[in-house]
Amino acid sequence: MKPISAALCLVVAGAVAALGGPARAQQTVKIGSVLSVSGPASFLGDPEDKTLRMYVDKINAAGGVAGNKIELVIYDDGGDANKARTFATRLIEDDKVVAMIGGSTTGTTMAMLPVFEGAEVPFISLGGAIEIIDPVSKYVFKTPHTDKMACEKIFEDLKQRALTKIALIAGTDGFGSSMRVQCTLAAPKYGIQIVTEETYGPRDSDMTAQLTKIKNTAGVQAVVNTGFGQGPAIVTRNYAQLGMGAVPLYQSHGVASKSFIELAGPAADGVRLPAAALLVADKLPDNDPQKKIVVDYKATYEATAKQPVSTFGGHAYDGLYILVDAIKRANSTDPKKIRDEIEKTKGFVGTGGIVNMSPTDHLGLDLSAFRMLEIKGGDWILMAPKS
Numbered sequence: 571m572k573p574i575s576a577a578l579c580l581v582v583a584g585a586v587a588a589l590g591g592p593a594r595a596q597q598t599v600k601i602g603s604v605l606s607v608s609g610p611a612s613f614l615g616d617p618e619d620k621t622l623r624m625y626v627d628k629i630n631a632a633g634g635v636a637g638n639k640i641e642l643v644i645y646d647d648g649g650d651a652n653k654a655r656t657f658a659t660r661l662i663e664d665d666k667v668v669a670m671i672g673g674s675t676t677g678t679t680m681a682m683l684p685v686f687e688g689a690e691v692p693f694i695s696l697g698g699a700i701e702i703i704d705p706v707s708k709y710v711f712k713t714p715h716t717d718k719m720a721c722e723k724i725f726e727d728l729k730q731r732a733l734t735k736i737a738l739i740a741g742t743d744g745f746g747s748s749m750r751v752q753c754t755l756a757a758p759k760y761g762i763q764i765v766t767e768e769t770y771g772p773r774d775s776d777m778t779a780q781l782t783k784i785k786n787t788a789g790v791q792a793v794v795n796t797g798f799g800q801g802p803a804i805v806t807r808n809y810a811q812l813g814m815g816a817v818p819l820y821q822s823h824g825v826a827s828k829s830f831i832e833l834a835g836p837a838a839d840g841v842r843l844p845a846a847a848l849l850v851a852d853k854l855p856d857n858d859p860q861k862k863i864v865v866d867y868k869a870t871y872e873a874t875a876k877q878p879v880s881t882f883g884g885h886a887y888d889g890l891y892i893l894v895d896a897i898k899r900a901n902s903t904d905p906k907k908i909r910d911e912i913e914k915t916k917g918f919v920g921t922g923g924i925v926n927m928s929p930t931d932h933l934g935l936d937l938s939a940f941r942m943l944e945i946k947g948g949d950w951i952l953m954a955p956k957s
Contacts, residue, residue: 598641599634599903601626601893602667604657604682605696606674609649610772610799613829614674617883618696619644620875622671625890635897643667647678654678658685668903671889673697674882676744683710692896692909694889696882698798698824699748703932709909711932713888713922714881715846715940717749717796718756720822723844723940724794725753725760727953733791733818737784738767739777739805741797745824749796765789770801777801778808785814793817798824803833810837818842823940827880831948839947844940846881848921850952864921884921892918892925 603622606615626642634640643665645657654673661667662685669692673679679697686693686709693710695702700716728736736757740750750767757764766787768780784790793814795805802825809819819841821830826845831838847854851864867887868879875883895918896911897903915934918925923939942953 597638597903599638599897600641600643600665600667602661602665602670603642603644603672604647604654604661604670604678605644605672606649606678607644607646609647611649611675611678613799613827613880614696614882615646615649617827617871617875617877617880618672618674618886619646621871621883621886622890624870624874625887629894635894636901638903640894644672647674649675649678651677651681655681655685658682662686662689662691667691668905669893669897669908670694671696671886671893673702676702676748679712680744683707686710690909691905692893692912694893694912696885696889698745698822700752701748706930706932709905711892711912711927713885713892713920713925713933715823715844715922715935716752716933717745717822718752719935719937719940720749720844721753721756721794722760722937723942724820724822724842725756725762726937727820727842727942728762728792729760731792731818734761735763735765735789735791737787737790737793738764739780739784739793739795739797740767740769741772741795741799741801742769743772743797743799743801745822746797746801749822749824753794753796770797770805772799772801774801775804776808777805778812781805781808781812781814785812790817792820794820796822796824798822800833803830803838806834806841807837815840823881827882828878829880831945838945840944842942842944842953845943845950846884846922846939847941848879848881848884849943849950850941851879853950853952859919859924860921863919867921881921888918888920888922888925891920 647654673695676697676699679695695712700718821843848864851868854861899911900907915927923935925934927934
């Protein structure tokens with residue numbers, strides 16, 4: 571297969587200073603990406619793909635990185651972990667990339683992780699699970715909030731509402747399974763009791779049986795769904811059909827896009843979830859340090875892509891600019907020097923939050939980077955934090 575993206579640059583004649591070298595013909599900075607542009611995870615990969623393309627074009631139009639144009643090579647894994655690993659190997663062996671931004675899902679990320687770690691090439695993942703960066707791998711970073719953080723943010727909100735007994739319904743995909751484990755581990759710290767659990771597969775089209783069991787379980791005060799894709803929308807619709815609306819339903823940041831609201835329809839009203847500030851860009855107070863970044867990104871993305879913004883494209887934006895800033899600081903295209911500078915990222919204001927990385931933290935976000943949202947009338951409502 572050929573890359574779905576042609577190189578996004580022209581080699582311009584003339585002597586210019588190359589990164590880390592003497593004056594010579596302009597070079598390119600070759601960055602790779604493997605995304606789930608098609609397939610069941612396309613709601614993640616499509617906005618990531620569009621974001622990388624539009625912002626690489628923007629960076630190149632402004633002169634590139636220290637005078638060197640970015641050459642972007644993108645492969646579509648279709649959500650298949652085996653294809654992702656094959657393309658990761660191709661990026662290293664054939665394309666000779668200096669860094670990689672991608673891995674739309676936890677499953678594809680984990681399949682590629684050993685390839686980039688072994689080749690000692692920086693890999694900024696767009697997958698959600700904490701296992702991507704815990705334990706820390708020297709060359710692997712990520713931009714999305716973790717599933718552990720999602721559990722903690724949800725449990726904070728439950729505690730504020732004096733709700734302590736919950737049911738878990740979890741997708742069996744990589745992210746859903748990982749978040750179920752993280753919620754189980756975090757629950758006791760917040761005084762949360764999980765009284766019953768159910769699961770569903772990625773191809774299941776009806777979760778009525780599982781939800782009926784939850785409905786008939788005594789003492790359930792709220793339900794938490796760990797999963798992404800179409801599953802959570804089906805859960806939400808079935809939830810309403812069973813008349814369970816009096817019991818609060820929480821989803822994860824894995825549904826943080828307008829497509830979830832469209833799929834779930836009116837049943838989505840009242841659902842709460844933790845998500846990035848990007849979804850409520852216009853609703854943020856003017857003194858919020860993220861406001862300018864998220865408002866500008868939202869406007870640029872929606873004007874160019876002609877579709878509503880999602881946090882998933884925002885993760886790609888953050889990964890690209892964290893990488894570009896690191897290359898500038900390194901003044902080099904040496905992957906090892908770039909890696910060192912990514913790890914030194916401090917005070918980076920992105921769509922996902924303010925990033926402060928370290929040798930022991932390859933995400934760099936704390937719980938304040940998450941906002942608690944509620945869906946009302948087909949839109950996102952920012953829940954005010956309680957003191």
